[in-house]
Amino acid sequence: MSRAFVKESDAVEELPEKLVSEHRNLVTPEGLRLIEVEVDRLQDALAEGQRSGDRDVIQRVSRDLRYWNQRLTTAEVQAAPQGTDTVSFGATVTLERDDGRVQKFRIVGEDESDPSKGKISYVSPLAQALMEKSVGDVVMAGAGEAEIIKIE
Template sequence: MSRAFVKETDAVDELPEKLVSEHRNLVTPEGLAMIEEEVARLQVELGEAQRAEERDAIQRVSRDLRYWNARLVTAEVQPAPGDLSEVSFGATVTFERNDGRVQIFRLVGEDEANPTKGTISYTSPLAQALMGKSVGDVVKAGGGEAEITKIE
């Protein structure tokens, strides 16, 4: 049927799917809990949208729920790092940039990363530069360099 004969209220534009990373879905235990909470929240929101017959909300929440369910199914929970002699997933790294700034970041999964709260994705360029390095090592960080001063 031509869209010319569809009532405007019946026409719902398809939302594009959220892209799922090609990287392994490594998560901390806290990251797994965050994903589980998001799935539970979206399930409630979907039920509410269905009861209210809000088609746009149903479509949006369904799309988000598909994304988070995919992330839940593929989540690989990583234990806390046992060996802190070098940077690995889950470690908290303190480093000093060549401009004097001291920064502290924990390397976490992609969905739980929030640089403003001190976490970065293990797939980020900075995390990749830090991985496998030890205290005293210097890595390329942005346009400059940074020396690792502590690994926790």
């Protein structure tokens, strides 16, 4: 049927797919659990949308579910760091910036990163600068420098 004969209220606008990172999908055990919880939540939301017949909800949730299912199937769970000699995925690093601020960051997967909660993605510039460094090393952190003062 021609779109000319579809009522405006019946038309569902196509949503673009969510972009998936080209980086490996490294996750902490907690990050995997967050993905699993999101998939479960979206499956419930899809079932509710199908019951109510809300095509906009079905389309939006289906798109989100495709993204999170893909993230779930490609997740590579990383064990906790074995030591604290050098910074690695999953480590918590305490930095002292050149302006005297002390900050603590945990290096996690892309989907679980939340800088406001001290979780940075392993592909972020700061995490990349920290990887394989040791206590006492100085790295570029934004416009300034920061010294690694503790690795957990």
